[in-house]
Amino acid sequence: xxxEALTLALWEGAAGRRGLAREAALLDATxxxxxxxxxxxxxxxxxxxxxxxxxxxxxPHCRAAxxxxxxxxxxxxxxxxxxxxxxxxxxxxxxxxxxxxxxRLPGPADLGALDAVEDPxxxxxxxxxxxxxxxxxxxxxxxAISRRMEALMPGAVVSFSxxxxxxxxxxxxxxxxxxxxWRELRLRAESLLGxxxxxxxxxxxxxxxxxELGAVRRAAYLQLLAA
Ligand SMILES: [Zn+2]
Numbered sequence: 001x002x003x004e005a006l007t008l009a010l011w012e013g014a015a016g017r018r019g020l021a022r023e024a025a026l027l028d029a030t031x032x033x034x035x036x037x038x039x040x041x042x043x044x045x046x047x048x049x050x051x052x053x054x055x056x057x058x059x060p061h062c063r064a065a066x067x068x069x070x071x072x073x074x075x076x077x078x079x080x081x082x083x084x085x086x087x088x089x090x091x092x093x094x095x096x097x098x099x100x101x102x103x104r105l106p107g108p109a110d111l112g113a114l115d116a117v118e119d120p121x122x123x124x125x126x127x128x129x130x131x132x133x134x135x136x137x138x139x140x141x142x143x144a145i146s147r148r149m150e151a152l153m154p155g156a157v158v159s160f161s162x163x164x165x166x167x168x169x170x171x172x173x174x175x176x177x178x179x180x181x182w183r184e185l186r187l188r189a190e191s192l193l194g195x196x197x198x199x200x201x202x203x204x205x206x207x208x209x210x211x212e213l214g215a216v217r218r219a220a221y222l223q224l225l226a227a
Pocket of ligand 1: 064166168
């Protein structure tokens with residue numbers, strides 16, 4: 001399966017699900033780590049919609065909307081060329097002035113469990129709480145653990161350094177490849193189904209017949225109907 005048929009099948013499999021179940025349907029797999037999850041999503045995006053990903057970020061300094069483009073294939077290649085992440089289940093130790101802190105790396109199941117947490121600060125704190133052995137330490141130790149996690153697990157968080165053309169300020173914009181894949185898939189599937197509905201009403205054709213027309217002839221028939 002490929003192209004429009006795959007788009008519709010993936011959308012259908014993912015639409016009624018949430019969190020990890022939706023991710024598994026979108027990726028056709030249960031990734032064992034966050035880098036693997038992100039990599040699978042970038043590859044699938046490029047396969048379905050092409051490598052170019054147009055995004056809009058918001059400058060945290062002046063609130064201007066900044067458009068930028070990333071290449072999903074380059075991004076995935078860079079991740080694959082990096083060192084492999086250790087398994088999420090392994091314990092790591094951070095030495096501090098007080099007692100050493102034990103932590104593990106977050107995995108896809110941790111993201112799934114925190115699916116309903118929308119505030120980024122709450123999310124970061126809840127994620128750390130799940131991954132630290134014992135009570136949450138102070139802010140400095142939490143920062144140190146976050147940095148160690150990122151160093152141990154390159155590709156777990158996909159982000160881009162952006163420069164604001166309006167005020168010259170810089171920031172790092174994180175993006176979630178699974179969320180991007182889902183958003184684009186939903187847009188394309190809904191637009192495709194909308195076209196099918198219009199053509200079915202106009203000409204009495206079946207869904208299958210309409211999809212078999214291909215995008216160019218469908219667009220031509222839609223124009224005829226609108227004329
Ligand atoms: Zn700005």
